[in-house]
Amino acid sequence: MIAMSDLFRVSLRQVVRQRGFGVILSIALGITAFIVLAVLGREIRYKVGQDMVLMGGVNVIQVFMDDGAYPGQPQREFYPETIKALRALPGVGMVSLNLHGGKVFGLRTSGERTINMDFIGIDQYFAEVYSLTLLAGRLFDASDIERRRRVAMLGREAAQMLYDKPDDAVGKLLILGQDVFEVVGVVSGVMLGGWGRGGFLPYTTMIDRNWSSGRVDRLFVRAIGWEDVAPIVRRIPEVVREHQAAPYLVIRTQDEQLARIQTTFMWVEVLLWLGIVASLMLGGFGIWYGTFAAVRARTREVGLKKAMGGSDADILAQFLAEALCKSLAGGVLGIVMGVLLVELGSWSLGTGVSYSLLLASSVGSIAFSALIGVAGGLYPAIQASRMDVVSALRFE
Known part of the structure; x- marks a missing residue:
């Protein structure tokens, strides 16, 4: 051997x-x-x-109170404890506060033409939830929201319509209603969609002026990954109704894109x-x-x-x-x-x-x-x- x-x-x-x-x-x-x-x-x-998910926005879940579609119903908003509980859910990366609906203002362009532009109320987390790209200036921060400052951000298309170049928009003043707002940033992103042709204001500033709904009645919930979307969607109604009444809660996801x-x-x-x-x-x-x-x-x-x-x-x-x-x-x-x-x-x-x-x-x-x-x-x-x-x- x-x-x-x-x-x-x-x-x-x-x-x-x-x-x-x-x-x-x-x-x-x-x-x-x-x-x-x-x-x-x-x-x-x-x-x-x-x-892949961020390009399609399929990990962003919209949650809003649809009380306005039912006449005679009280107009509800999300309580702070509800928002805190949603942020603690497994798989939730971030929750951004928003006012459902916007406020339209007529603004004059550099060519002396007036266009109607829609502004929505957001918080400091919105840019990260929607993976926005900062083209010029800065994003909203916590002090803008807490101090209810009169500042604004514009989408890239909106800045181009008003000032031709995004860089030229920073520092400009916008007359919105009876107030003057300073443009502090210009943003872009594949997930913005039609919002890129409008502007953004601190939601607290809009609440003070009773613009839009005047209350936090919409949340943008960003899941960590696409696998987390379905479990979060199942848990959201339970968590919300554990902390407040929400008979007409609506949850929107991009199911078709997620399936693809x-x-x-x-x-x-x-x-x-x-x-x-x-x-x-x-x-x-x-x-x-x-x-x-x-x-x-x-x-x-x-x-x-x-x-x-x-x-x-x-x-x-x-x-x-x-x-x-x-x-x-x-x-x-x-x-x-x-x-x-x-x-x-x-x-x-x-x-x-x-x-x-x-x-x-x-x-x-x-x-x-x-x-x-x-x-x-x-x-x-x-x-x-x-x-x-x-x-x-x-x-x-």
């Missing part, structure tokens, strides 16, 4: 001589992708999902895992084919070993060990590459690494690599061990 150390030493020499680097690389790439997805899959999914994003993510994940499986299967078939080729090329060598007293088990062990060396080399290379990519990915994503999960996935990768080697090399190795000595020695 050949010694184990000699067996693997000879097998490694044969692997290097056969130059099966393509097979090793194929297994290594599959193992690398497996480790990265296993360890950083959730963070990558969340990060990519956030970018969910379907897209499902197919992306399926394709990623199919790619990993295909890479590993390619490595397995490469080992199978390479071992068969080695058996055929060394048929006379097998016959000579048997003639000198080598057992079937020795022949089986040698070819199986060569297959194992190829697969384990790919597994080790894949683990090294995977660990490096996990560290790089965690740094770029700004997240921590679960080293217990990394260790478990690495051990699992080595075991799976060994399984690929055994599965790919076992049948050719059995064929080699069962060769007839005379036929093998006569093989040309």
